[in-house]
Amino acid sequence: AQRVTQPEKLLSVFKGAPVELKCNYSYSGSPELFWYVQYSRQRLQLLLRHISRESIKGFTADLNKGETSFHLKKPFAQEEDSAMYYCALITGGTSYGKLTFGQGTILTVHP
Amino acid sequence: DTAVSQTPKYLVTQMGNDKSIKCEQNLGHDTMYWYKQDSKKFLKIMFSYNNKELIINETVPNRFSPKSPDKAHLNLHINSLELGDSAVYFCASSLSGSPDTQYFGPGTRLTVL
Numbered sequence: 001a002q003r004v005t006q007p008e009k010l011l012s013v014f015k016g017a018p019v020e021l022k023c024n025y026s027y028s029g030s031p032e033l034f035w036y037v038q039y040s041r042q043r044l045q046l047l048l049r050h051i052s053r054e055s056i057k058g059f060t061a062d063l064n065k066g067e068t069s070f071h072l073k074k075p076f077a078q079e080e081d082s083a084m085y086y087c088a089l090i091t092g093g094t095s096y097g098k099l100t101f102g103q104g105t106i107l108t109v110h111p
Numbered sequence: 112d113t114a115v116s117q118t119p120k121y122l123v124t125q126m127g128n129d130k131s132i133k134c135e136q137n138l139g140h141d142t143m144y145w146y147k148q149d150s151k152k153f154l155k156i157m158f159s160y161n162n163k164e165l166i167i168n169e170t171v172p173n174r175f176s177p178k179s180p181d182k183a184h185l186n187l188h189i190n191s192l193e194l195g196d197s198a199v200y201f202c203a204s205s206l207s208g209s210p211d212t213q214y215f216g217p218g219t220r221l222t223v224l
Contacts, residue, residue, distance in 0.1 A: 103151070
């Protein structure tokens with residue numbers, strides 16, 4: 001069965017420090033992975049997906065099939081990055097497939 | 112303009128009651144979803160509809176019944192509410208089921224006393 005694991009429930013860093021939010025997955029098929037973010041009092045929104053290989057708000061994530069990981073990284077954290085981050089895996093196809101979410105990581109960036 | 116709206120935003124009710132949460136989207140999407148976020152912030156899909164047809168139905172008690180009168184609306188009716196139903200329920204919509212276009216609603220916080 002598919003599973004997404006985010007081992008850190010809480011992560012605290014200081015402004016300007018590098019940050020890495022860990023995500024590991026378990027899936028027998030070809031994975032398509034996403035990071036979603038929920039800022040305080042805002043709705044959950046898509047941050048980035050592995051297929052696009054783009055950097056959004058300074059964040060990047062690389063799919064490592066050998067380690068079955070999709071860690072989210074940013075070299076210099078900002079206070080406005082404080083939010084809940086979810087890693088998600090789509091199964092059953094990219095159309096009408098099912099998103100399976102990890103447990104979420106609450107990132108706090110201190111001034 | 113609100114893209115995905117849910118009513119009510121907060122719902123407090125007694126065990127055993129029946130309640131409904133409504134969801135509407137004005138994005139022209141054809142797929143809608145219900146997710147449950149529990150007290151530990153774990154987010155899990157419950158249902159998905161495409162053009163009023165059920166396409167994802169996770170292991171959810173049959174006290175939960177989604178209804179889609181048209182592709183812009185997906186309501187969630189819950190019978191005989193239990194304490195464990197307390198959670199935040201998120202509606203979402205997307206175009207052709209693509210997660211790239213998935214847009215979440217603001218959530219409905221349900222508290223069962």
